[in-house]
Amino acid sequence: MRQAGRALTLAAGIAAMALTAGAAAAAGNLAARNPAASDLAPSDPITSDPVTGDPAAGEKVFKECRSCHQVGAGARNGIGPHLDKLFGRQAGSLEGFAYSLSLRRKGSQGLVWNEETLDIYLSKPQAYVPGTRMSFRGMPDEQARHDLIAYLREASAEAPAEDPTAPPSPRDEIGAIAMSIEGDPDFGEYLSNECVTCHQPSGRADGIPSIVGWPKVDFVRALFEYKTNVRSHEVMRMVTRNLGNDEIAALAAYFGSLSPQ
Amino acid sequence: MTKMTRRTFGLLSGAATFSLALPTYLRAQDRPKVVVIGGGAGGATAARYIAKDSEGAVDVTLIEANPQYTTCFFSNLYLGGFRSFQSITHSYDVLASNFGISVVTGMADAIDREAREVVMADGSRVPYDRLVVSPGIDLIWDSVPGYSEEAAEIMPHSWKAGPQTRLLKEKLDAIENGQQIVMVAPPNPYRCPPGPYERVSMFAHILSSKGYTDAKIVVLDPKSKFSKQALFQEGWEKHYPGMVEWYGPDVHGGIKGVDPSTGSVETDFDTFKGDLVNVIPAQKAGEIAQKAGLANDTGFCPIDPESMRSTMDENIFVLGDACIAGDMPKSAFSANSQAKVAAMNVRGDLTESKVFPARYANTCWSLIATDDGVKVGAQYAPTEEKIASTTSFISQTGEDSALRKATYEESLGWYAGITSDIFGRQG
Numbered sequence: 103m104r105q106a107g108r109a110l111t112l113a114a115g116i117a118a119m120a121l122t123a124g125a126a127a128a129a130g131n132l133a134a135r136n137p138a139a140s141d142l143a144p145s146d147p148i149t150s151d152p153v154t155g156d157p158a159a160g161e162k163v164f165k166e167c168r169s170c171h172q173v174g175a176g177a178r179n180g181i182g183p184h185l186d187k188l189f190g191r192q193a194g195s196l197e198g199f200a201y202s203l204s205l206r207r208k209g210s211q212g213l214v215w216n217e218e219t220l221d222i223y224l225s226k227p228q229a230y231v232p233g234t235r236m237s238f239r240g241m242p243d244e245q246a247r248h249d250l251i252a253y254l255r256e257a258s259a260e261a262p263a264e265d266p267t268a269p270p271s272p273r274d275e276i277g278a279i280a281m282s283i284e285g286d287p288d289f290g291e292y293l294s295n296e297c298v299t300c301h302q303p304s305g306r307a308d309g310i311p312s313i314v315g316w317p318k319v320d321f322v323r324a325l326f327e328y329k330t331n332v333r334s335h336e337v338m339r340m341v342t343r344n345l346g347n348d349e350i351a352a353l354a355a356y357f358g359s360l361s362p363q
Numbered sequence: 364m365t366k367m368t369r370r371t372f373g374l375l376s377g378a379a380t381f382s383l384a385l386p387t388y389l390r391a392q393d394r395p396k397v398v399v400i401g402g403g404a405g406g407a408t409a410a411r412y413i414a415k416d417s418e419g420a421v422d423v424t425l426i427e428a429n430p431q432y433t434t435c436f437f438s439n440l441y442l443g444g445f446r447s448f449q450s451i452t453h454s455y456d457v458l459a460s461n462f463g464i465s466v467v468t469g470m471a472d473a474i475d476r477e478a479r480e481v482v483m484a485d486g487s488r489v490p491y492d493r494l495v496v497s498p499g500i501d502l503i504w505d506s507v508p509g510y511s512e513e514a515a516e517i518m519p520h521s522w523k524a525g526p527q528t529r530l531l532k533e534k535l536d537a538i539e540n541g542q543q544i545v546m547v548a549p550p551n552p553y554r555c556p557p558g559p560y561e562r563v564s565m566f567a568h569i570l571s572s573k574g575y576t577d578a579k580i581v582v583l584d585p586k587s588k589f590s591k592q593a594l595f596q597e598g599w600e601k602h603y604p605g606m607v608e609w610y611g612p613d614v615h616g617g618i619k620g621v622d623p624s625t626g627s628v629e630t631d632f633d634t635f636k637g638d639l640v641n642v643i644p645a646q647k648a649g650e651i652a653q654k655a656g657l658a659n660d661t662g663f664c665p666i667d668p669e670s671m672r673s674t675m676d677e678n679i680f681v682l683g684d685a686c687i688a689g690d691m692p693k694s695a696f697s698a699n700s701q702a703k704v705a706a707m708n709v710r711g712d713l714t715e716s717k718v719f720p721a722r723y724a725n726t727c728w729s730l731i732a733t734d735d736g737v738k739v740g741a742q743y744a745p746t747e748e749k750i751a752s753t754t755s756f757i758s759q760t761g762e763d764s765a766l767r768k769a770t771y772e773e774s775l776g777w778y779a780g781i782t783s784d785i786f787g788r789q790g
């Protein structure tokens with residue numbers, strides 16, 4: 103595993119280097135700004151055009167992100183952190199959101215979100231921040247990334263909700279019974295044995311989503327969406343078929359209580 | 364080892380009957396002892412869960428023949444060039460350092476069930492209150508006449524990972540255009556039902572990526588059908604047209620034997636010559652389980668479906684490939700799932716912790732070609748007579764390539780997840 107991990111990190115480094123000229127330039131800038139971050143990216147700055155994108159097209163691209171991230175007036179933290187006032191924000195710095203250790207580390211080493219850093223990150227999140235909880239494979243299409251970033255530039259100017267850490271209210275009927283049950287985390291821990299063969303309790307997402315530290319409403323909702331075939335993943339449909347309300351509430355309580363490492 | 368031998372066991376023999384939610388400051392000798400034989404998918408998981416969940420109240424010893432464990436799962440991906448050998452090899456360091464498990468590298472030779480001691484090959488004895496046995500499989504060499512442990516140096520089985528896996532890889536990489544690979548597939552029951560056919564896919568991947576369109580792969584199967592057959596056959600036609608020929612018993616009429624000196628496999632129908640011959644013989648529970656009288660006449664070990672407890676000895680639990688797990692296939696996923704049920708019951712016996720009803724699951728991913736992954740899975744529940752399947756699914760033929768790619772990527776996540784669940788999170 104140790105070896106595998108190293109190999110992966112290496113691969114990640116190569117992937118990061120193989121990015122577009124724009125990304126390389128951004129990485130260069132980042133390294134220049136903060137020597138501690140120099141291991142993140144090559145240090146040879148290559149000049150390139152600034153990122154240009156179409157916010158209207160970007161709004162459509164954002165659909166892919168919406169199940170985890172809120173943006174705009176009143177945005178709250180969900181499965182992912184809210185994105186209001188994103189530009190200029192230090193990575194992993196929002197109070198009340200359980201980031202992976204890796205993202206917090208990158209933040210404390212000087213990673214700040216801006217057009218360039220978002221561009222690199224979004225192209226392949228696991229390569230730029232190995233160990234990030236964001237279960238997103240990446241967006242290889244440069245134009246789509248630029249559109250998305252342009253959209254975020256506009257939409258994130260809003261102020262977040264009064265208390266962005268407050269849990270959102272249940273969004274609709276789905277899973278309402280499970281939502282109303284106080285889950286037993288000990289029972290959840292037992293049931294989790296079945297989940298952790300694939301979903302790592304450390305919160306790492308190596309190809310299978312991280313499910314630790316989610317708000318209860320999102321966890322319950324996701325399981326019910328599998329149960330009712332709104333989401334189509336075969337393994338999850340099978341797993342949820344045998345889970346009742348008490349069990350779903352218990353799992354939500356247990357995984358919600360874990361923090362990513 | 365001698366340290367363990369000298370420990371007197373008499374003091375402890377009644378331990379299991381007391382309530383033992385012991386504080387951790389008690390010396391090791393005073394804690395109930397669990398010994399696990401076999402540090403593979405089943406055994407290492409059981410050791411880790413017992414140690415982790417008992418929070419030091421149980422003294423756990425893991426006996427494993429080898430200092431490192433190479434996973435059979437993903438060993439086909441190593442053959443196909445998708446993984447390094449290093450990346451499928453794991454150490455026991457984290458189990459020892461982070462979970463306080465005593466890892467003993469050595470071969471268990473026998474189980475003295477009367478005395479409740481494991482007898483090591485060097486003659487030392489390791490006492491237990493509860494024993495978990497997960498030795499995997501042993502090969503029935505003479506199930507294929509002419510085959511033997513020596514013959515396996517020429518015709519590798521590679522059904523136990525390690526040097527055999529590397530040997531097969533060397534031989535595979537040496538194949539040239541126009542040459543032929545022959546696989547003798549195993550009869551049921553065997554570990555990893557889709558494994559031989561995933562392996563055939565990886566053989567074909569290597570040959571076709573070198574442009575060896577005149578190389579052939581012949582599979583001689585004692586079974587008339589196999590796991591994920593439609594998916595594999597569709598994939599072989601699509602990615603490696605004309606390269607793979609699969610013959611069931613209705614074609615070859617029966618596998619008569621192999622001759623390592625000529626590299627040939629004789630069947631009723633014809634003799635097949637291979638420049639590489641991969642023989643996967645019939646299988647039985649690991650030798651130690653046979654020797655200890657834990658197996659029945661099927662060659663595998665009957666267990667109680669509720670708990671994984673041996674029906675032959677109430678102080679012993681048998682897991683993984685060695686046990687008779689009803690509808691569950693012999694897989695690492697199954698062994699890992701069974702280990703958690705056994706671990707919970709072992710703790711229930713020794714510390715009176717809560718025992719919940721057993722739940723079992725399995726999913727097996729297979730890679731057919733680059734980014735073309737498929738899977739099959741099921742959930743299981745104990746019934747009176749066996750562990751029975753309750754729901755299941757399988758990938759469909761004709762799925763689009765994006766879904767197949769996602770399935771492959773998911774299998775990488777599974778491998779990372781299950782190996783850290785078995786060996787503890789490394790690094």
Ligand SMILES: Cc1cc2nc3c(=O)[nH]c(=O)nc-3n(C[C@H](O)[C@H](O)[C@H](O)COP(=O)(O)OP(=O)(O)OC[C@H]3O[C@@H](n4cnc5c(N)ncnc54)[C@H](O)[C@@H]3O)c2cc1C
Pocket residue numbers: 400401402403404405406426427428429432434435436437438439469470471472497498499500521522523554555558559562649650651682683684685693694695696697698726727728
């Ligand atoms: C080619 C191939 C591909 C596979 N692919 C998959 C897959 O994709 N997914 C999946 O889930 N499964 C897969 N499997 C199956 C999986 O490897 C096995 O089912 C799993 O390893 C069984 O676990 P186990 O604990 O029963 O035995 P093992 O993992 O074999 O562990 C047994 C351990 O016990 C040790 N041992 C045995 N006897 C003694 C003794 N007397 N003293 C000390 N130590 C001893 C052995 O050294 C070994 O380390 C595959 C198998 C093969 C061959």
